[in-house]
Amino acid sequence: MQAFIYPVIIAIAIAFIASLLLALAAKFMSVPVNETQVKIREQLPGANCGACGFAGCDDYAAALAAEGSTVKTNLCVPGADAAAAAIAAILGQDALDVIEQVANVRCSGLCDSTKPEMDYQGIKTCAAAKSMFGGPGSCKFGCIGFGDCQKVCPYGAIEVCNGLAKVNREVCVGCGLCAATCPQKIIDIIPDVKRVFVACSSADKGAVTNKLCSAGCIGCKLCEKACKFDAIHVEDNHAKIDPEKCKNCGLCAKACPKKVIHVYPKPNVKPFVKVG
Amino acid sequence: MGLTKRLNGVHVDHSKNTAGMAIKRMEDPEKVYIPMSQNIGAPCKPLVKAGDAVKVGQLIGDSEGRISAPIHSSVSGTVEAVIQGMTQYGKTDTSIVIKSDGKRELADTVVPPEINSFEDFINAARDSGVVGLGGASFPMAAKLNIKPGSVDYLIINGAECEPYITVDHAVMVTYTRDIVDGIRNIMKWLQIPNAVIGIEGNKPDAIAAFREVLAGDSAIKVHELRQIYPQGAERVIIYETTGRVVSYGMLPLNAGCIVSNVSSVLKLQHYIKTGVPLVSKAVTVDGNIVVNPQNVEVPIGTMISDVIEYCGGLKEEPKKIVLGGPMMGRAIPRDDLAVMKANSAILCFNGDFAQQRKETACINCGRCVATCPMSLMPAKISRAFKDKDVEALMELDVLYCMDCGSCAYVCPARKPLNFEFRQAKAMVMEASKK
Numbered sequence: 001m002q003a004f005i006y007p008v009i010i011a012i013a014i015a016f017i018a019s020l021l022l023a024l025a026a027k028f029m030s031v032p033v034n035e036t037q038v039k040i041r042e043q044l045p046g047a048n049c050g051a052c053g054f055a056g057c058d059d060y061a062a063a064l065a066a067e068g069s070t071v072k073t074n075l076c077v078p079g080a081d082a083a084a085a086a087i088a089a090i091l092g093q094d095a096l097d098v099i100e101q102v103a104n105v106r107c108s109g110l111c112d113s114t115k116p117e118m119d120y121q122g123i124k125t126c127a128a129a130k131s132m133f134g135g136p137g138s139c140k141f142g143c144i145g146f147g148d149c150q151k152v153c154p155y156g157a158i159e160v161c162n163g164l165a166k167v168n169r170e171v172c173v174g175c176g177l178c179a180a181t182c183p184q185k186i187i188d189i190i191p192d193v194k195r196v197f198v199a200c201s202s203a204d205k206g207a208v209t210n211k212l213c214s215a216g217c218i219g220c221k222l223c224e225k226a227c228k229f230d231a232i233h234v235e236d237n238h239a240k241i242d243p244e245k246c247k248n249c250g251l252c253a254k255a256c257p258k259k260v261i262h263v264y265p266k267p268n269v270k271p272f273v274k275v276g
Numbered sequence: 277m278g279l280t281k282r283l284n285g286v287h288v289d290h291s292k293n294t295a296g297m298a299i300k301r302m303e304d305p306e307k308v309y310i311p312m313s314q315n316i317g318a319p320c321k322p323l324v325k326a327g328d329a330v331k332v333g334q335l336i337g338d339s340e341g342r343i344s345a346p347i348h349s350s351v352s353g354t355v356e357a358v359i360q361g362m363t364q365y366g367k368t369d370t371s372i373v374i375k376s377d378g379k380r381e382l383a384d385t386v387v388p389p390e391i392n393s394f395e396d397f398i399n400a401a402r403d404s405g406v407v408g409l410g411g412a413s414f415p416m417a418a419k420l421n422i423k424p425g426s427v428d429y430l431i432i433n434g435a436e437c438e439p440y441i442t443v444d445h446a447v448m449v450t451y452t453r454d455i456v457d458g459i460r461n462i463m464k465w466l467q468i469p470n471a472v473i474g475i476e477g478n479k480p481d482a483i484a485a486f487r488e489v490l491a492g493d494s495a496i497k498v499h500e501l502r503q504i505y506p507q508g509a510e511r512v513i514i515y516e517t518t519g520r521v522v523s524y525g526m527l528p529l530n531a532g533c534i535v536s537n538v539s540s541v542l543k544l545q546h547y548i549k550t551g552v553p554l555v556s557k558a559v560t561v562d563g564n565i566v567v568n569p570q571n572v573e574v575p576i577g578t579m580i581s582d583v584i585e586y587c588g589g590l591k592e593e594p595k596k597i598v599l600g601g602p603m604m605g606r607a608i609p610r611d612d613l614a615v616m617k618a619n620s621a622i623l624c625f626n627g628d629f630a631q632q633r634k635e636t637a638c639i640n641c642g643r644c645v646a647t648c649p650m651s652l653m654p655a656k657i658s659r660a661f662k663d664k665d666v667e668a669l670m671e672l673d674v675l676y677c678m679d680c681g682s683c684a685y686v687c688p689a690r691k692p693l694n695f696e697f698r699q700a701k702a703m704v705m706e707a708s709k710k
Contacts (some may be wrong), residue, residue, distance in 0.1 A: 269700060
């Protein structure tokens with residue numbers, strides 16, 4: 001009977017002393033936590049994308065919660081209006097509107113419209129493929145299609161199908177991670193309200209582009225003539241739209257003989273996506 | 277000289293099918309496309325325009341950059357155009373298109389240079405247009421432009437450890453005396469007391485030829501290198517011949533050595549003797565589908581398709597064309613690219629040789645670690661690269677990797693290790709720039 005009572009008593013005594021030590025440590029060595037910061041952090045999506053300009057969600061929350069902070073509450077693009085409104089409410093400020101952004105791939109070269117130039121046998125990433133003669137495709141400006149953007153997207157909003165990265169505009173929050181990763185630099189982050197895009201970035205001359213890709217911009221300038229707002233211009237042998245001037249009328253898309261100007265339907269209300 | 281450790285490497289199949297063949301001079305092609313950036317450093321600016329008549333050895337491109345080498349016309353004829361075209365490095369660059377008249381007339385400027393001082397010698401090295409012909413294409417003049425007397429070893433690289441390539445072998449057997457004269461010239465003007473010619477043991481006739489010419493000369497030694505790849509890599513050959521270690525960030529210069537390829541020395545000596553700059557380069561044309569594998573002296577700027585045509589064409593559609601050796605060479609996606617100064621081989625293979633084997637999982641066998649001549653840990657580096665962990669890559673000394681490909685050669689999982697390391701090195705360099 002008494003053989004086991006001592007170890008039990010010793011164990012209980014150690015537990016008691018240790019808990020006392022922990023309680024003291026918690027009292028004297030605690031780090032003060034700003035409660036506002038915790039609340040704000042809960043409202044942020046946790047993608048750590050850096051679109052706000054801070055090193056992750058925690059950093060942005062800390063900057064907002066700091067005394068006398070002048071940091072704007074509408075910087076979180078993934079969180080959109082919902083997060084901005086919640087943060088503004090916590091801080092007791094007026095809610096600011098977030099300009100929703102969306103990624104857009106400036107290429108329409110599907111496997112059917114353009115041909116590979118080589119049988120690439122190297123590592124299956126866009127960055128590696130680009131180091132071999134600018135990529136396996138015959139067009140050196142378009143999407144390489146190994147999906148570096150897909151791997152980096154925290155929301156699963158971009159996907160390579162048939163050799164071309166496609167953005168799911170419903171899911172994309174415009175954090176810009178894909179644009180930073182793309183070795184071809186053909187992903188633009190632009191305001192969601194702009195719905196007309198030129199899906200080509202070939203700097204080859206029109207005749208060359210025509211030969212390499214059936215879906216490429218040939219720089220014919222018909223869109224320039226069709227535009228009533230002086231918003232679209234051919235530079236570097238492909239059309240570029242100035243988002244400041246574009247009014248989403250879509251006249252250029254109608255005029256385009258190669259159908260590389262895409263018009264997306266009006267955006268729906270974006271769902272608030274939370275990660276992690 | 278404490279040679280405590282022998283460097284690792286791989287025993288690759290030599291496949292020196294063209295060994296013992298003399299170098300044939302190819303007749304001038306109809307047109308040559310001479311790229312304006314054929315060396316590491318500043319690219320050249322074209323000095324001629326469409327319609328100009330040019331002769332062999334005439335200066336057609338030059339740059340004021342300190343690290344650069346001038347470019348000379350390789351044929352006589354008329355300049356047809358100055359175009360923007362793809363080079364064999366996959367970059368768009370200015371090229372001069374010259375239509376050859378087939379006469380091979382020498383320009384008036386081709387006269388042997390007068391060399392009376394160290395400065396004259398460096399100027400001659402620059403005017404010769406010679407770059408490192410082992411593949412790095414580092415301008416010879418920039419390499420030799422050191423304080424005379426500051427280096428005590430001149431290492432001549434005749435290892436030619438890559439399979440298939442035999443041009444350096446052919447050059448060493450044919451022009452033994454010229455090479456030795458070239459070595460003596462460099463030793464004289466740069467005041468280098470010792471020279472070592474490193475030749476891999478699979479070329480006994482070249483070793484014998486040098487030993488015969490050098491009989492009684494104690495300053496120049498012939499060092500027989502072990503038959504193991506990569507004995508010809510700069511750091512490896514320095515270690516093997518002198519026992520000195522060149523660590524990362526160090527130049528061979530800091531270890532008191534200058535390393536030069538045999539062909540570079542020969543071309544320099546050729547210029548000093550005759551005044552003809554570097555206008556042609558010997559290349560090995562080989563591979564299992566070439567009709568007549570051989571060594572050809574090709575005018576710079578000749579299309580690769582023309583060179584293959586000269587060797588009887590191909591037996592079947594190639595699956596892979598490699599410039600340089602199979603270990604470190606680069607595959608090219610098309611054959612309408614111009615031969616450049618630093619090319620040493622054109623290898624054409626069909627699907628039997630250039631097959632893509634399926635990559636499997638790493639089984640931690642450690643063969644890559646046992647093979648790496650730099651004693652790196654390729655399997656670990658590969659994992660760190662997959663994690664994009666720059667700090668770990670730095671710790672694993674990825675920058676020491678010289679891209680020899682030994683690890684990928686022995687890997688039973690067929691991992692493209694050295695291709696990954698090339699990416700990893702670029703990643704580390706970019707991170708350290710920030």
